[in-house]
Amino acid sequence: MVDKKIRVLIAKPGLDGHDRGAKVVARGLRDAGMEVIYTGLRQTPEMIAAAALQEDVDALGLSILSGAHMTLVPRVLRLLQEQGQANVAVFVGGIVPNEDVPALLQAGVKAIYGPGTSLDDIAKGIREEVAQR
Amino acid sequence: MGIVTQALSGERRAIARLITVMESGEEQARQVLAELYPHTGRAHIVGITGAPGTGKSTLVNEMAKAYRKQDLKVGIIAVDPTSPFSGGAILGDRIRMRDVATDPGIFIRSMATRGSLGGLARATADAAHVLDAAGYPVILVETVGAGQSEVDIARTAHTTLVVEMPAAGDDIQAIKAGILEIADVLVVNKADLRGADHAVAALQAMLDLNSAHDDGRDGQHHGRLEGIEAVAPGNHSGATNRQVYWRPPVLKTVATKGEGISDVVACVQRHRQYLSESGLQQRREHERAEEGLRRILRYTLLERLLNRIQPSDLDEAVRRIARREQDPYSAANALMAELGLVERQA
Numbered sequence: 080m081v082d083k084k085i086r087v088l089i090a091k092p093g094l095d096g097h098d099r100g101a102k103v104v105a106r107g108l109r110d111a112g113m114e115v116i117y118t119g120l121r122q123t124p125e126m127i128a129a130a131a132l133q134e135d136v137d138a139l140g141l142s143i144l145s146g147a148h149m150t151l152v153p154r155v156l157r158l159l160q161e162q163g164q165a166n167v168a169v170f171v172g173g174i175v176p177n178e179d180v181p182a183l184l185q186a187g188v189k190a191i192y193g194p195g196t197s198l199d200d201i202a203k204g205i206r207e208e209v210a211q212r
Numbered sequence: 213m214g215i216v217t218q219a220l221s222g223e224r225r226a227i228a229r230l231i232t233v234m235e236s237g238e239e240q241a242r243q244v245l246a247e248l249y250p251h252t253g254r255a256h257i258v259g260i261t262g263a264p265g266t267g268k269s270t271l272v273n274e275m276a277k278a279y280r281k282q283d284l285k286v287g288i289i290a291v292d293p294t295s296p297f298s299g300g301a302i303l304g305d306r307i308r309m310r311d312v313a314t315d316p317g318i319f320i321r322s323m324a325t326r327g328s329l330g331g332l333a334r335a336t337a338d339a340a341h342v343l344d345a346a347g348y349p350v351i352l353v354e355t356v357g358a359g360q361s362e363v364d365i366a367r368t369a370h371t372t373l374v375v376e377m378p379a380a381g382d383d384i385q386a387i388k389a390g391i392l393e394i395a396d397v398l399v400v401n402k403a404d405l406r407g408a409d410h411a412v413a414a415l416q417a418m419l420d421l422n423s424a425h426d427d428g429r430d431g432q433h434h435g436r437l438e439g440i441e442a443v444a445p446g447n448h449s450g451a452t453n454r455q456v457y458w459r460p461p462v463l464k465t466v467a468t469k470g471e472g473i474s475d476v477v478a479c480v481q482r483h484r485q486y487l488s489e490s491g492l493q494q495r496r497e498h499e500r501a502e503e504g505l506r507r508i509l510r511y512t513l514l515e516r517l518l519n520r521i522q523p524s525d526l527d528e529a530v531r532r533i534a535r536r537e538q539d540p541y542s543a544a545n546a547l548m549a550e551l552g553l554v555e556r557q558a
Contacts, residue, residue: 083236084299084324109300114324119307126313130306133320135228163225 085113085209088136090127091120092155095145100194104140104172107198108205124151128158131167137209138168140201148175148183156187168208170201216247219346224319227346231321234338245338251345253497255287256484257353259369261331261391264357266375267401269308270467271476272352276312278477279350285317287343287351291332294324301325305354319343331355331362337504340368358391366394367503370496371483373476375399376415378407392418395460397479403464403472415462422459458486521547 089105091098098120105115116134118126131139139159141152152171159167171183172192180191189208192201218226230248233241258275260268269290276286290305303322312318321343323333332355340351355365366372374395392398392415400411461479465472487493529543538546542557549556 084326086232105302109295109302110298112299114294114301114303116303116306116322118313119304119310122310123314126310129314130320132224133228134303134322135232 085138085205086116086134086136087113087138087140087205088116088118088127088131088134089140089142090118090122090130091142092122092124092127092151093143093145093147094121095143096120097144098142100144100172101140101142104142104198104201108202111198111202111206113202113205124154124158127155128162128164131159131164132162136167137212138170138205140170140172140205143171143173143175146174148173149179152183152188153186166212168205168212170205172196172201216244219248219342220251222347224316227319227342228321230342231335231339234335234342235323235326235333237335241335241338245341248341248345252341253344255340255344255349255351256371256480257340257344257351257369258480259353259355259365259372260375261355261358261362261365261372261394262375262399262401263377263380266357266377266380267465267467268354268357268375269305271373271375271399271401271465271473272305272354273309273311274465274467274470274473275352275477275480276309276318277470278473280312280315280317284350285348286312286319287340287346287348288312288318288320288354289323289336289339289343289351290320290354291323291325291336291356293356294326296327299326319346319348325356328364329362330364331358332364332368337368363391363394367500370487370493371396371480373397373399373480375401376411377402378405378411380411396458396483397476398460398462399465399472399476400462401465401467404466404469408464412462412464419459419462458483458490517551517553520551525550 087108089101091101101117105117108115116130116136118130127139127141141155143151148171156169159165159169168189169187170190170192171188175183175191175193183191190204215226215229219230230244233244260272262268272288272290276288279286288309290303292301292303292305294301301324303324305322306313306320309320312320321339323336323339325333328334332353336353340353343351353365353369355362372394374391376398378400398415400408400415402408463472463475463479465476467473487496525547529547532538533540533543545554545557548554
């Protein structure tokens with residue numbers, strides 16, 4: 080009996096207290112058949128990296144509405160790299176100004192999902208990215 | 213296989229990967245377990261179960277902190293349910309465990325039940341083997357929010373905590389069969405809410421009935437021997453030949469404030485001592501081994517035999533039963549006769 084499930088960590092780094100979007104995405108990915116680890120508000124990059132390691136996730140979704148993405152995202156990516164998890168597919172959801180998108184993609188983020196993205200698109204994006212690994 | 217060696221030396225990435233292998237149920241899982249097994253059997257596995265919302269995750273978080281104060285490494289396995297419709301799951305137990313999230317002496321793994329109904333996932337025990345072999349002396353296993361019959365944890369854990377809260381049902385709930393029967397330690401969490409003393413009293417009354425029952429059966433009378441007294445110094449000299457009765461202690465906690473936690477941890481540690489001194493540890497280990505072996509045999513043999521039945525024969529039998537042309541037992545018998553497992557009946 081082979082049971083390969085996609086495991087996704089949905090995390091909210093930093094200080095913003097708005098987790099409605101993260102919860103909706105978590106629920107959407109659950110309904111797409113994934114195992115979603117949800118860690119709650121105000122996570123440090125170190126907490127997120129530790130959870131990604133222990134949970135052996137395939138993908139990581141970072142929900143950021145505070146504007147601190149240019150600081151937080153690269154830190155998470157660096158920690159993942161340092162602990163041998165460079166292959167985790169990292170996605171960002173929330174408010175990211177257009178001018179920041181290229182830099183984040185350059186840093187290793189697979190996709191950025193702004194307001195209005197459909198849950199199906201997110202699930203599809205994760206599934207395709209994980210299948211490539 | 214380098215990854216097993218890495219896990220045995222406590223390397224966290226390797227531990228995480230091996231738990232994934234255990235969950236996958238692939239052939240590799242069997243090989244890995246064969247390598248790990250000689251290194252298991254050292255950890256104290258503590259089960260934490262109870263209804264949804266009673267505070268299991270918060271209690272686990274506080275217990276982990278208490279063990280860390282004793283400088284013990286702690287493994288945590290937290291199980292949440294898989295959706296029967298999508299096969300997906302939301303694993304949210306880490307939300308309450310943020311205090312210990314970055315402690316290098318703590319390893320937390322969330323697990324989805326993936327269709328198992330007994331309150332644990334199929335691979336929970338194997339994940340505990342991984343943490344055990346990797347040198348975690350204490351493993352806390354949190355079940356799904358359990359109702360009344362999710363009692364698998366008692367077969368996996370050495371010590372089982374059942375967590376209750378005030379005002380969750382009347383006294384008759386306490387005398388029903390099931391989850392309360394597997395408790396080695398009873399915890400009334402949220403004890404700052406009204407009705408906590410009443411909940412404790414109801415549980416104590418249930419335990420009074422149990423002990424009256426057990427005493428009668430053993431032909432011995434220990435009166436109300438609290439778990440605490442059962443292994444108190446000087447009282448356990450003849451523990452192996454004289455059956456000492458462990459009365460599950462009932463403890464009040466307010467996990468969100470850390471109140472009562474040290475008592476819980478002390479009771480769990482006393483229970484472990486009781487298990488080894490009473491000889492119960494060995495007996496339970498034996499039962500656990502037998503149960504585990506039977507489960508594997510049952511599953512593997514069943515799969516093999518079912519695979520030998522022609523799908524067309526099975527379909528035909530199903531149709532006959534549904535059309536009321538044959539009863540299910542006779543149909544099963546005919547299929548088994550086909551495989552030569554039973555005599556064909558006229």
